[in-house]
Amino acid sequence: MTQVLLAVDFEFDLILFELLSEVDEVTIVARPADEVELLALCRTGSADVVIVGQYFPGLDFDVIAAIGSTGTSVLGFGNDAEALAALGIDRTVPSTADASTVAQSLADTRDSTVVPPRPSTPPGSGRGQGRIVTVWGTGSSPGRTLTAVNLGDHGARQGHRSVIVDADTVAAMVATTLGLTEESAHLASLCRLETEKTPPSDISGLPHATIREDFHAVTGLTRPDRWPEVRASVLTAVLARLAKMFDFVIVDVSDRIDPDDDFADPFYDRHCATRAALDAADTVLVLAAGDPIGLQRLVKLLGTDRIESIRSKMRIGITKVRAGAVGHPAEARIREVLARFVRTDPDFIFSDDRVTVDAAMLAGHTLHEANPKSVLNQEISAAVTELLPARKRSRKSGLRTSGPRTSGAGRAAKSL
Template sequence: MMTQVLLAVDFEYDLILFELLSDIDDVTIVARPADEVELLAHCRTGSAEVVIIGRYFPGLDAEVVAAVAATGAKVLGFGDDADALSGLGITVRVGTDVDAAALATALDDLRASTVVPPRPTAPPGPVGGQGRIIAVWGTGSSPGRTLTAVNLADQASRLGRRSVIVDADTVSGMVAATLGLTEESSHLASLCRAQSDRSVHLDGHSVPHAVVREDFHVITGLTKPERWPEIRASVLEAVLHRLARLYDLVVVDVSDRVDPDDEMADPFYDRHCATRAALEAADVVLVLAAGEPIGLQRLVKLLGTPRAEELREKVRLVITKLRPGAVGHPPEARIREVLNRFVRVTPDYVLSDDRATADAAMLAGKTLHEQNPRSLLCQEIAAMAEDLLPGRKRRQGSRPGRSRVRL
């Protein structure tokens, strides 16, 4: 029986292996992909039984290996570093000094083998530990996602909870700029690479991050939108759950975009899969909308989408930038009337429009509390943080100045 083989090794060994395989009877080389995108495209056609993968093949990581195995193809590692290949999930390998006879034997043994799922690295149970993951999502028209996310994490840390904010905005990540950080490298990219390498152990000390205060950390995002395809959805989800075992609160700042930029494009280049991954991993999704006509109109449309319906059980609705000049007086009553009329929901939280404090904080690279702890907006976010912290029950009463009804 002819063995269909995909040859996915780095350039240095490609020709050597090609010649070795050509000398083996009953072996056909289906393709020699240039990178992981071509490799996965070929695997998904089901045309190969065995994929020979080199340690330094372009774009290779543990997720790529898992995706190859998920197509039903069997993987034969090629390289001398057994530990590195094992860390990628490759358990069967041949060395770089292999000859045609040994390679033929390895292929026969692999074809005859039964694939056994790897042993779980953790016992069964809820994935996320004790920490809570909160994704700050919402409509377009700049409802203040980053401002809310940064100050939510800041206020949680001031309440004695170890907090981290993750910048996963695939359009315009601004967490570092908001906090006056000058980090040029992406902590999130480094963290995802470490997560993909199973030989790397991540703990509270080895997680790449910037420190604002002892209990308030920042994981910066990618500065260039075109780099977001580097962040795989499954890896990002795993990273967020890992962080939830290290922090009491993980706040994820995401863009409003959830769908691919081009539905006809290769799904590998779907940068907004990061947004979907964050929403999927989150325990709570804060949906923000500006308290103005355009913002409310966009909120009504968003709440009518299948995505919002899927997330309904963990959505908390937040109206931001509340001011009488935008919707009339009294502004909160007007907004509640509109939302009840069109989508039959009421906001969980309402945040005032305090542009003076927000602008001054942004200019100085400070949080709202650092700029003006007496600001009404600062106090409202503090109350929201207290309400959302893990281990606390949502209060059914009203807090000063605001009445709340659950979404």
Template structure:
């Protein structure tokens, strides 16, 4: 007897229930109402196969991966085979299938061997798309948002069409840093459109703010409690779409990466957005403040399994570098600490230019807009040059700032 979970939208629920009732060797365990209930039932171990409709509430690729991880085989149900495949359902039946066809499909799925999907992109550098740089780091406010915004700004000034994405689900500050007055959350809108299968196909239909013609921003959540709107798998799909529209995608994320509760469902925690942005990144810039507490936190972070897994694509940046915090000369002291405790070199050292940073924040400007001769601005420009290959592109004059 095959134990089946029936997880389809309301329109087909009763029809499919009656069809399955005609099959002798199939028993319907439950009919969950949404993705949360579906995953809870999968983890009880009572089901062999889950029949999942393409419009089932809360459905995305992460949910399908979680169902499979729980040991339950998945049979897609719907008319759009390409969409079902994109969600991770390699086996499916049409919504017009009869009982015999569905019975055979259930048997095939139940007896199948799960094979990891073939990567859609071969290993190595991706062609025809831009670069994703995720700005992460320790606590103690090392300046993630300030760095992310100005990496995007200087990327644009060096010939890369750039966008800054605010994926910080704890404290979104990109809009404030750039002086944007609109109240909409662009990223939440993008995630919703991705889930509804109506994503923007070009820049004209993309929810965003145009800072300049070649520099754009996708604002984050207007209220921290809206974090459930930013699901990890959906954010990954959004970033994959953005990197086809822009040369440089800079993602600002929270320092928090692990679930607040170790016993909570890892697919529904506040910080899944951070993990998704780190996984999607071509380069992860890890920031720490250039003071004893910031350096100690960096040493601890670099000793974690996640940092070890990202070693090849990780770049270390020390911010707010000043002799008063670590001794003179500050650069030598910082390098000495990092070499002694974690045997690494800092890739970037960013000066503590508080006067320019404060003035830029007050005016809603980038560092270069506020003071082109700022040492900090020049250091971030040099960092962009190291992170990205040179690019020559005809550029027109800056457009108006949109608020």
């Protein structure tokens, strides 16, 4: 006897229910309404096989992986085998199949162990040529958003088509930093389009804001309580798609990475976006404030398992560096502390230029727009040069657009 859960599209639910009702050796245990109920049933060991449809509410790669971790097998049902395979479903049956064919497929799925084929290309090679840099760091406000925005600005000024992505599910501030007059949840819109299998194929259809011709922004959530709209697997797909459209993808994330509740289901966690952005990045820029508290937090962070998992692609930046906080000379003192406690050296030192930062924030401009001769502005420009290969600078990339910054896609107005 095969115990089955039906998690298919609404149009196929009744058809499949009637088909399986004719099969003696199949019992339909339940017909869950969404992925929450589906996973709850799988974790109780209620069924041997789950039959899923491409458009079942909440279905994505993470859901399929979570089902597999419970020991429950998955059989796809529908006519788009390629879309189902993209979700991680290896076995499928078309919607035109008769009862005996479905029953046989269920038996084969239940009794077999599917070994994924060896990939023909190295992991990550299927992505576009764009480089993803995730800006992360400690608490105590080291300036993640300010640094991320200005990395994107200088990336464009150095000839790279750049986009800043606000994936901070706690306090999204990219729109405010850039002085955007229309604050739409572009990232939520992109995630929704990805889930609906209708993602944009080029920049013209991308929900975003245009800062300059080669500098764009995908703004974050308009309210923190919208975090369930940014799922880990969907964000990973969004970032991979952006890397095919842009040369430089900068992702601003929250400092928080672990679940708020240790006893909560890790599948439903507002900080999964941070973990997904770290995993998807080619480079992770870890920031810490250049003061005693910030350095102590960095030392503790560098001793965690999470850092070990990203150490090969990690770069360290110390921000707000000033002699008044750590003594003179400030840079030498900071390097001495890190060498002593964690045996490492920071890759980047960013000065504390409060006057330029305040002027830029007040006007909604980048540091270069506020004061191109600022030491901090020049340090961030040098950091971009190290993070990205050199490219011929476009004359247009240095031009400012006049008037308020606007959405770069017609769909952006609908992205709330």
